[in-house]
Amino acid sequence: AQSVTQLGSHVSVSEGALVLLRCNYSSSVPPYLFWYVQYPNQGLQLLLKYTTGATLVKGINGFEAEFKKSETSFHLTKPSAHMSDAAEYFCAVSDRGRGGGTSYGKLTFGQGTILTVHP
Amino acid sequence: KAGVTQTPRYLIKTRGQQVTLSCSPISGHRSVSWYQQTPGQGLQFLFEYFSETQRNKGNFPGRFSGRQFSNSRSEMNVSTLELGDSALYLCASSFLTLAVNNEQFFGPGTRLTVL
Numbered sequence: 477a478q479s480v481t482q483l484g485s486h487v488s489v490s491e492g493a494l495v496l497l498r499c500n501y502s503s504s505v506p507p508y509l510f511w512y513v514q515y516p517n518q519g520l521q522l523l524l525k526y527t528t529g530a531t532l533v534k535g536i537n538g539f540e541a542e543f544k545k546s547e548t549s550f551h552l553t554k555p556s557a558h559m560s561d562a563a564e565y566f567c568a569v570s571d572r573g574r575g576g577g578t579s580y581g582k583l584t585f586g587q588g589t590i591l592t593v594h595p
Numbered sequence: 596k597a598g599v600t601q602t603p604r605y606l607i608k609t610r611g612q613q614v615t616l617s618c619s620p621i622s623g624h625r626s627v628s629w630y631q632q633t634p635g636q637g638l639q640f641l642f643e644y645f646s647e648t649q650r651n652k653g654n655f656p657g658r659f660s661g662r663q664f665s666n667s668r669s670e671m672n673v674s675t676l677e678l679g680d681s682a683l684y685l686c687a688s689s690f691l692t693l694a695v696n697n698e699q700f701f702g703p704g705t706r707l708t709v710l
Contacts, residue, residue, distance in 0.1 A: 512701075517703075518703055518704075519599070519685055519701035519702050519703045519704050520685065520687075520701040521701070522698065522699075522700070525698065566638065568638075582628065582640040582643060582651050582653065583628075583630075583638075583640060583699070584640070585637055585638035585639075586637075587637045588637060588638075
């Protein structure tokens, strides 16, 4: 079974500082990887995803993540934090689909990391 | 293009009652998935419907059920509510089944409180 571990349930940074949110996954084969953000009282918004190809993935709002197969990691970074980045961030994985009537692709989420940005 | 909509946004029920939540996917999307979000268990997959058929199911008791209509709108039902069912229920839609294209778009959720 797949699992996702996000190191640090709370991360606090100063405005303008580097943001680093850690995510490690456990899967028998490299899965699809996602980062979502959730603002209070809202649903999830996709920041970026890795499916195949370039291992450095750029997303919205200046975020990027790098897939490292050898470390089974998919850490999320942003060079300079903004107050509007304060939210909860979720790393998620899903199986690679096989088609043929067999359904894969459900998301398995990490426990989330609450990012606080101080002025 | 309108996003995923969920109704109602907030719901209060008592133990033993049943509840039905509704989700309208993005126009043209045929896959609808449901997730439960609680502080203790985090985000957990409930089930996926595609073309009116359940394609995948998470590890939840049979009290949790769902269906999808021909227009891709989906409902989930929870019978005999328990206090532990209090959660934010999120619906997500995808153009194709998750097995093929698993880029999902989430709705704002329905906050269910069981008293």
